Amino acid sequence: MFTDHLTVKLIAGKGGNGVVAWRREKYLPKGGPYGGNGGAGGAVTLKASEHLISLDSLRNRRQIKAPKGSDGGTAKRAGQKGRDLTIEVPCGTLIRDSETHALLEDLSSHGDTWTACIPGRGGRGNATFVTPTNRAPNICTRGKPGQERTVILELKTIADIGLIGFPNAGKSSLLRALSRSDAKVGAYPFTTLHPNIGFMEFEDYLRAAIADVPGIIEKASENKGLGLDFLRHIERTEILLFVLDAGGVDGRDPMSDFSILKKELYAYDKKLLSRPKIIALNKADLEEAHEHISAFKKAFPDEKIFVISTSSEEGLKALKDALHSAYLTLHPPKERCLI
Secondary structure: OOOEEEEEEOOOOOEEEEEOOOEEOOOOOOEEEEEOOOOOOEEEEEEEEOOOOHHHHHOOOEEEEEEOOOOOOOOOOOOOOOEEEEEEEOOEEEEEEEEOOOEEEEEEOOOOOEEEOOOOOOOHHHHOOOOOEOOOOOOOOOOOOOEEEEOOOOOOOOOOEEEOOOOOOOOOHHHHOOOOOOOOOOOOOOOOOOOEEEEEEEEOOOOEEHHHHHHHOOHHHHHHOOOHHHHHHOOOOEEEEEEEEEHHHHHOOHHHHHHHHHHHHHHHHHHHOOOEEEEEEEEEOOOOOHHHHHHHHHHOOOEEEEEEEEEOOOOOHHHHHHHHHHHHHHHOOOOOOOO
């Protein structure tokens, strides 16, 4: 199961209690107060990790609590501090307040951290209450509770290239052909029910993350079909790769599909269409494809169009070269110093 949205309550550790104790030794009849302070509780921190692709590890954890601090001891011994709790989440996780939905933090890069809950302070032992006028205090304080916060975790997949197209257009097959992904494929709509991530390696050893975003349908921007659940995963892709069915399977028309896809992306976020985009007319090996391809190129002469077939591997090399070029444009190689 792919989890990209959940609500969780985070609780920092409670501080340990201070204690009342007295120093009693044979030759110290007036040893005085000897109670130590309690230890502070553990903090709760969220950390972005590139090794995770979803929030599945937190799916069944509605409340996460850090360990509490230990109570103080005799001989003015302080209690042990509670262990800080670090929760790993995928890169691209947004953290929002559960009540106001205000954005608290955006963990977009590997290693980014955010302290969600501050731990409670430890209580004071009676040794800390000694004053010139009160040499034998018989009081202590309890540890403070840790901070509690209920947050919404929302994942927006981060990828260099996003595959966009209608169900059964061949996106999963193309992802498998371009990368080492084992995405499920099948000749029926909505084979893909969650975003799949693969990594495409180029001849110069560069590597780009490529995401297969589940099929978008008409009125997806109005939350129809998979709708908004997965449209947000397109927000952080740098290059848009439209995968269209040129074979006319199930009566599809690539020109109409392309227009609908652009309309839905514009309705969701008009900035998306300003990003570099490449069009892959898939299923070119089918008999009906030639007519659709010819009409499409006439209708959209200014677009970068590549005719491909994932089954016969036609045009895949040219498409990969174009993706490589687009990637280098956005991420130019750094100048190297020669010594």
